[in-house]
Every structure is written in C-alpha cells, then in structure tokens.
Amino acid sequence: MAKKIEKRFHARITKNTAQGGSWLTLTRIDEPNLGNGVQDYTAWSNPSAAKRHVKKILLEITGRKSIKMVATKLGENDKPVEFMGDVMYKVAE
DSSP states (O other), rough: OOOEEEEEEEEEEEEOOOOOOEEEEEEEEEEEEEEEEEEEEEEEESSHHHHHHHHHHHHHHHHHOOOEEEEEEOGGGEEEEEEEEEEEEEOOO
C-alpha cells in the first residue's frame, strides 16, 4: 500500500494599496520535506474574482471545493485588505 504524505495548500489575497490597485493572490503548496512547492501569483480587479480563482486552483489540486478565507488585516474604514486560508490534504507518495 502506498504511503500517504500530508501537504498544505496556502492562499493569500492582498489589496495593492496604490490608487486603483488590484487584489493580488498567492497560492502555494508546502510539502514537509521539500519546503515551498508550486507557487502562483495573479492580480484581480475585486476580491470576489480572486476568491473564485483560489477555489478553482484548490479544486484542481486537491479535489476539495472550499477554503475558509479569513480577513487578517484591516485597512482604512475597517475594511479588510488581506485574506488568508489553509487546507491540509493527503496524497499518495
């Protein structure tokens, strides 16, 4: 039987604070022995589009349909300017 290893899918969505700035997304897969794995950077006009992109990548890689994105940083007027989320999953080695 194949040995299973645990991986972590990490996503971060951050607002570029420049005027008219876009929402930047970073998705990354961390492996226990290899450190940081696949990375993907993209820019979006609004946070909803960025979240849809993150969910699409998550579904392709892990087969899971959702990731809990938590607001980790607030900007002016107490509006969120950064979201982060993690999903742990196992794959056959």
